[in-house]
Amino acid sequence: MTGAEPTGERDGVITALQDAGWRQRALRGFAERMGPLWTRKEAEGWAYGILATPDHLNPGGFVHGGVLCALFDHVVSAVAWEAVDRRACVTVHLNTQFLTAAREGQFLEARGSVVRVTSTLVFVEAALNCGDAELLRGSSVQKIMG
Numbered sequence: 001m002t003g004a005e006p007t008g009e010r011d012g013v014i015t016a017l018q019d020a021g022w023r024q025r026a027l028r029g030f031a032e033r034m035g036p037l038w039t040r041k042e043a044e045g046w047a048y049g050i051l052a053t054p055d056h057l058n059p060g061g062f063v064h065g066g067v068l069c070a071l072f073d074h075v076v077s078a079v080a081w082e083a084v085d086r087r088a089c090v091t092v093h094l095n096t097q098f099l100t101a102a103r104e105g106q107f108l109e110a111r112g113s114v115v116r117v118t119s120t121l122v123f124v125e126a127a128l129n130c131g132d133a134e135l136l137r138g139s140s141v142q143k144i145m146g
Contacts, residue, residue: 010105013051017107022049034070042111045082048075049109052102063102068128068136071110072096079112080122080142087146089122096138106130120144 022038031037034056038049050056050071058064073091080089102108112126121141128136 010051013105013107017049017051030070031074034067034074037074038107045111045113046078047109047111048078049107052104052106052108054104057104061103063104063106063108065098068098068102068108069094069096071108072126072128072136072138073140075110075112075128076124076126076140077142079114079124079126080140080144083114083117083122083124084144087144089142089144089146091140092121092143093141094138095140096136098136099134102130102135108135115139 017038020040022040025035025037025039027035027037034050036050038051040047040049048071050067052063056063056067073094076094077089077091081087108128108130110126110128112124115123115125117123121143124140124142126138126140127134
């Protein structure tokens with residue numbers, strides 16, 4: 001999808017996401033900038049996603065690595081938050097490996113899982129995909145604040 005494509009095509013993608021059970025989430029603060037964020041409840045937990053727009057691109061025309069990291073950080077924080085009864089968590093360590101690039105118009109999906117929980121920390125692993133292609137994988141340590 002490029003900026004020159006008709007709005008109807010983007011609307012068709014949004015309709016397909018909604019038909020597949022994805023819902024847009026209203027966010028505040030910095031997280032609002034990467035959105036809109038899409039979520040879907042699945043058997044294993046929540047899935048998160050964004051539809052890559054021109055605002056997400058680097059000068060080379062690919063989704064900026066900072067966008068991928070921001071989505072990744074949001075997802076691992078949300079997974080930790082759910083794991084500790086919705087107590088606030090903040091990132092104290094983030095490890096990511098970029099595996100391939102994403103382009104405008106692609107839907108980027110992220111899923112994570114808890115590896116371990118202590119009294120003060122949550123260890124999470126997650127991956128970002130676009131269809132069958134894994135874009136990024138990594139791990140995070142979240143400090144329980146609340």
